[in-house]
Amino acid sequence: MAALTINGQEYALPDDPRTTLLDFLHQHVKLFGAKKGCDHGQCGACTVLVEGERMNACLLLAFQLEGKAITTIEGIATDDGLHPLQQAFVKCDAFQCGYCTSGQICSGVALMSELEQNTPSTVWFESDYSDNEDIKERMSGNLCRCGAYSNIIDAVNIARDNKGVS
Amino acid sequence: MPASKHQSVTKIGEAVDRIDGPLKVQGKATYAGEFEFDQPTLVGVYVGASRSGGTLTHVDTADAESQPGVKAVLTYHNAPDQRPFSEPGDEGRFGQSRAVLNDTTIRYAGFPVALVVAETLEQARYAASLITHDVATDGPDFLDDVKEAQTTPESLDGGFEPDVSCGDIDHALNSSMRLDMTYRTPSQISAAMEPHTTIAYYDGDILHVHTSVQILASAVTCLANTLNMPEEKIHVQSPFVGGGFGSKLGLHNDAILACLGAIHLQQPVKVALHRRQVFHSAPHRGFSIQKIALSADNSGHINGISHHSAMPMAQDYAFAEATGAVARITYKADAIESVHRVKVVDSPMIDSCRAPGDSIGSLAFESAIDELALASETDPVTFRLNNIAPAHPITGKPFSTHHLEACLKQGAEEFGWDKRSKSEDNNTVKKGYGVALAMRMNMIVPSEAKIVLENDGKITVFTDMTDIGTGTYTILSQIVSDFFDMPASNITINLGDSRSPASCGSGGSFGASSSATSVRNACEKLSAQLCQMMGLAQGTHTVALHDNQVIAGEGNTQQSRSLADLLKETEGQQLEAKGEVEPGESHDDYEQYSCGAHFAEVTVDTVTGEVRIKRQHGVFSAGQILNKKTATSQLQGGMVWGASYALFEDLQRDRRHGGFVNCDLAEYHFAVNRDIGDISVSFIEEPDYKACKLGSKGIGELGITGAGAAIANAVCDATGARVRDFPITPDKVIAALG
Numbered sequence: 001m002a003a004l005t006i007n008g009q010e011y012a013l014p015d016d017p018r019t020t021l022l023d024f025l026h027q028h029v030k031l032f033g034a035k036k037g038c039d040h041g042q043c044g045a046c047t048v049l050v051e052g053e054r055m056n057a058c059l060l061l062a063f064q065l066e067g068k069a070i071t072t073i074e075g076i077a078t079d080d081g082l083h084p085l086q087q088a089f090v091k092c093d094a095f096q097c098g099y100c101t102s103g104q105i106c107s108g109v110a111l112m113s114e115l116e117q118n119t120p121s122t123v124w125f126e127s128d129y130s131d132n133e134d135i136k137e138r139m140s141g142n143l144c145r146c147g148a149y150s151n152i153i154d155a156v157n158i159a160r161d162n163k164g165v166s
Numbered sequence: 167m168p169a170s171k172h173q174s175v176t177k178i179g180e181a182v183d184r185i186d187g188p189l190k191v192q193g194k195a196t197y198a199g200e201f202e203f204d205q206p207t208l209v210g211v212y213v214g215a216s217r218s219g220g221t222l223t224h225v226d227t228a229d230a231e232s233q234p235g236v237k238a239v240l241t242y243h244n245a246p247d248q249r250p251f252s253e254p255g256d257e258g259r260f261g262q263s264r265a266v267l268n269d270t271t272i273r274y275a276g277f278p279v280a281l282v283v284a285e286t287l288e289q290a291r292y293a294a295s296l297i298t299h300d301v302a303t304d305g306p307d308f309l310d311d312v313k314e315a316q317t318t319p320e321s322l323d324g325g326f327e328p329d330v331s332c333g334d335i336d337h338a339l340n341s342s343m344r345l346d347m348t349y350r351t352p353s354q355i356s357a358a359m360e361p362h363t364t365i366a367y368y369d370g371d372i373l374h375v376h377t378s379v380q381i382l383a384s385a386v387t388c389l390a391n392t393l394n395m396p397e398e399k400i401h402v403q404s405p406f407v408g409g410g411f412g413s414k415l416g417l418h419n420d421a422i423l424a425c426l427g428a429i430h431l432q433q434p435v436k437v438a439l440h441r442r443q444v445f446h447s448a449p450h451r452g453f454s455i456q457k458i459a460l461s462a463d464n465s466g467h468i469n470g471i472s473h474h475s476a477m478p479m480a481q482d483y484a485f486a487e488a489t490g491a492v493a494r495i496t497y498k499a500d501a502i503e504s505v506h507r508v509k510v511v512d513s514p515m516i517d518s519c520r521a522p523g524d525s526i527g528s529l530a531f532e533s534a535i536d537e538l539a540l541a542s543e544t545d546p547v548t549f550r551l552n553n554i555a556p557a558h559p560i561t562g563k564p565f566s567t568h569h570l571e572a573c574l575k576q577g578a579e580e581f582g583w584d585k586r587s588k589s590e591d592n593n594t595v596k597k598g599y600g601v602a603l604a605m606r607m608n609m610i611v612p613s614e615a616k617i618v619l620e621n622d623g624k625i626t627v628f629t630d631m632t633d634i635g636t637g638t639y640t641i642l643s644q645i646v647s648d649f650f651d652m653p654a655s656n657i658t659i660n661l662g663d664s665r666s667p668a669s670c671g672s673g674g675s676f677g678a679s680s681s682a683t684s685v686r687n688a689c690e691k692l693s694a695q696l697c698q699m700m701g702l703a704q705g706t707h708t709v710a711l712h713d714n715q716v717i718a719g720e721g722n723t724q725q726s727r728s729l730a731d732l733l734k735e736t737e738g739q740q741l742e743a744k745g746e747v748e749p750g751e752s753h754d755d756y757e758q759y760s761c762g763a764h765f766a767e768v769t770v771d772t773v774t775g776e777v778r779i780k781r782q783h784g785v786f787s788a789g790q791i792l793n794k795k796t797a798t799s800q801l802q803g804g805m806v807w808g809a810s811y812a813l814f815e816d817l818q819r820d821r822r823h824g825g826f827v828n829c830d831l832a833e834y835h836f837a838v839n840r841d842i843g844d845i846s847v848s849f850i851e852e853p854d855y856k857a858c859k860l861g862s863k864g865i866g867e868l869g870i871t872g873a874g875a876a877i878a879n880a881v882c883d884a885t886g887a888r889v890r891d892f893p894i895t896p897d898k899v900i901a902a903l904g
Contacts, residue, residue, distance in 0.1 A: 016286065016288050016289075018288040018292070019286075019288055023287055023288070026199075026200075027286060027287065030202070031193075032193065032196075032197075032199075032200040033192070033193020033194070034193070035193075035197075035359070035360070035408070036199075036361070036438070037359045037360070037361070037441065037831070038441040038830060038831045039440060039441060040441065040830055040831070040832065042441075042830060042831040042832040043359065043441075043831050045359055072193070073191075073192065073193035074192065074193055074194075077192070082188065082191065082192070086188075086191040086192065087191075089187070089191045090183050090184065090187035090188060090191055091183065093183070093184065093187075093795050093796065093798075093799045095187075095190055095191070095635075096409075096635030096636070096637075096796075096799055096800065096803060097358070097359065097360070097406075097407060097408045097409040097410075097634055097635030098186070098189075098190030098191075098195050098406065098408065098635065099197065099358075099359040099360040099408030099409060100359045101190050101191055101193075102193040105191060133840070136839045136840040136842075137839075137840050139839045139840075140838040140839045140840045140841075141838075142839070143359065143831060143836070143838060144359070144839075145356075145357055145358055145359050145409050145411070145836065146359075146409060146635045146799075146803045147802060147803030147804070147805070147806030147807060147837070147842075148799060148802075148803065149806060149837075149838075149839040149842045149845075150802060150842065150844070150845045151799060151802070152839065153839065
């Protein structure tokens with residue numbers, strides 16, 4: 001069976017090759033955590049992790065992902081509780097309407113591993129930049145119309161600190 | 167329907183975490199497009215008209231109908247009957263018919279001409295791509311020159327008169343130093359992250375509608391009027407709304423089309439606007455041309471304020487915003503004149519976008535005031551302090567409370583206005599600092615709520631109010647928890663259901679005060695009922711709910727009764743109370759405004775023209791703050807909007823077809839995370855009991871008002887470049903530098 005794995009569970013690929021990963025999640029798997037904000041890869045609301053890397057689910061066709069492991073917001077926490085970044089988002093009020101939040105958190109989780117792996121962002125090519133500028137740059141693919149940007153950066157910083165402590 | 171996890175009492179004002187937060191961070195909050203009925207949901211995709219203002223002469227659906235999975239293709243030939251668009255005329259605009267596929271009239275570019283309903287999105291989208299149509303039109307009519315705007319709107323949003331004046335304006339303007347300026351603000355769009363989406367199902371009796379809307383009650387009226395159905399046969403739910411900002415005050419094409427599909431097929435039908443369709447199907451803010459004339463005497467006092475606004479008004483849709491409101495209220499002057507004119511044009515719907523009037527009015531007017539301060543050679547903070555109006559400058563009516571001066575002084579102190587440093591002369595990147603004031607009207611809108619007390623001590627609040635990111639779930643929980651001194655975890659807030667009592671809905675910064683007061687009034691009534699049942703005089707005893715006990719009174723007279731005992735005779739062993747609120751006399755007797763002062767620091771690269779925001783600070787007075795955490799977030803969000811208006815947002819007209827060119831989030835720029843600098847907020851907190859019994863006033867639109875002008879003024883401070891045509895993009899900065 002041609003399949004892909006979502007949050008640890010296998011699903012057969014859809015028959016219709018036009019199905020994006022995002023529409024597959026919504027129509028076939030009934031997971032609605034990844035949101036459709038633009039369907040053009042411009043807003044980041046559908047961000048999921050594919051083999052640990054963040055990607056826009058609206059820009060991937062499901063059949064491209066045979067054998068791949070996908071993590072959505074529903075699979076971000078490792079146990080019944082909340083992931084440290086999810087907790088930090090609540091604490092820092094890093095959202096208002098909540099529609100971009102799944103994508104922000106998936107991006108934030110990927111960002112933390114990018115930093116651990118020394119994956120550069122564009123600001124690394126500038127002569128002078130701050131850690132905060134780097135995080136802002138890395139979170140700029142996720143639009144938030146409620147304007148929770150500074151709280152989102154606070155949440156990412158808190159989650160990074162907590163991770164460091166544990 | 168969140169209940170808090172908070173095991174203790176949450177007081178009014180406390181910076182409590184959102185009670186719907188855990189759902190939202192797990193992707194478990196159910197937005198409109200995520201509801202599932204027992205039957206599979208069909209998917210509808212519509213085709214929008216290629217051009218505006220004309221007649222549909224041809225629509226060919228044959229190829230689409232023959233595609234696999236397609237269940238129906240609806241056009242004006244076969245769609246269910248509807249009442250003509252905008253009827254009845256005496257209904258408010260959110261309750262009028264929003265008929266589509268009803269005749270051959272094309273109201274605007276992108277107006278629906280056909281709806282394909284299929285089993286899957288992929289099938290519906292492809293079939294829709296096969297539909298062809300033609301529109302006969304004379305070509306779109308636009309507003310280009312300010313002189314073309316000759317129509318006086320009947321009224322302005324917020325209830326303002328189109329034209330007001332006091333004093334001899336010509337004399338006031340000409341007797342001292344006079345500046346004449348023309349400011350322009352572009353068309354803008356709310357661009358809430360959740361595109362408008364509806365799932366509808368007609369079970370033969372009831373029409374069930376899950377949609378994303380700010381006001382439930384008028385949504386029911388709109389569907390009843392559009393579909394010729396009784397209101398009691400329509401059930402609308404909207405428990406989570408992925409942002410509104412005015413664009414979801416009423417229902418739009420997704421809702422009507424989903425209902426038409428559901429009625430036609432007797433199966434659930436989902437219609438989600440594609441992001442590109444949002445730009446045309448949902449309303450936008452019209453562009454404005456604001457001609458401003460100001461004068462000041464040698465000592466820096468304003469003599470004359472003249473503000474003339476010209477804006478487009480969409481055909482068949484009477485909405486005009488009060489861009490001149492801030493010019494009427496902020497500063498005293500010998501003479502003030504404020505005039506609004508519109509031209510009816512071919513355009514997608516023009517309606518509210520966050521802080522109608524004031525967001526773009528303040529952008530222009532507070533920039534113009536800065537020009538006057540500079541021309542007077544007076545520090546912009548001092549100039550404003552010297553001219554703040556102590557009462558309404560035109561009517562003389564007193565403010566209920568007014569802390570504009572305190573906001574400005576505290577803001578200057580916290581921001582370090584007197585310690586601002588300039589860039590080195592030889593540095594091509596220049597630092598600049600700006601200030602601007604904010605005045606935003608405060609309203610109470612009629613609102614009702616019901617609370618139900620169970621015999622285990624749990625309370626549920628029912629109101630058709632919405633939480634569009636504003637924190638309504640959380641603050642209503644705080645109102646009840648505070649009143650009954652009970653743990654928030656025992657309180658459930660049920661919002662966004664049209665079967666609940668009709669609330670004010672979300673909009674116009676009236677939501678929190680109005681709905682929270684109605685809930686508070688319901689608490690008081692419930693408390694009085696409990697006192698009566700305990701044999702105590704009504705209203706003379708405080709009532710607390712601790713565990714399963716009712717505790718009434720204090721000290722020696724305190725009584726305690728078990729709820730199970732007290733409610734054993736009541737129907738369902740529960741007690742219910744309703745609360746409502748209406749604007750009182752103090753809304754006629756006093757001018758009610760929230761106010762604030764904005765400060766900004768920017769850098770401007772004089773080689774590239776790029777503006778970078780370093781920091782924004784805002785100090786706000788909005789009476790009692792109901793939740794400092796959510797209030798701060800909302801104000802910061804408004805400040806981000808202001809920054810975005812100053813520097814980025816510009817919805818470009820398509821002069822060929824009457825729609826817009828840049829209909830996606832890559833081409834319509836709004837601020838991303840890295841565009842925003844450090845951002846901070848503080849409060850001058852003093853309850854205003856003339857506003858409502860909780861002492862709170864509106865904040866949803868206060869943060870945006872003035873925020874953009876502070877940035878524009880900082881750009882000018884940095885470089886001397888005064889850009890009067892927003893947004894301040896690099897090309898305009900370079901042109902202004904000369």
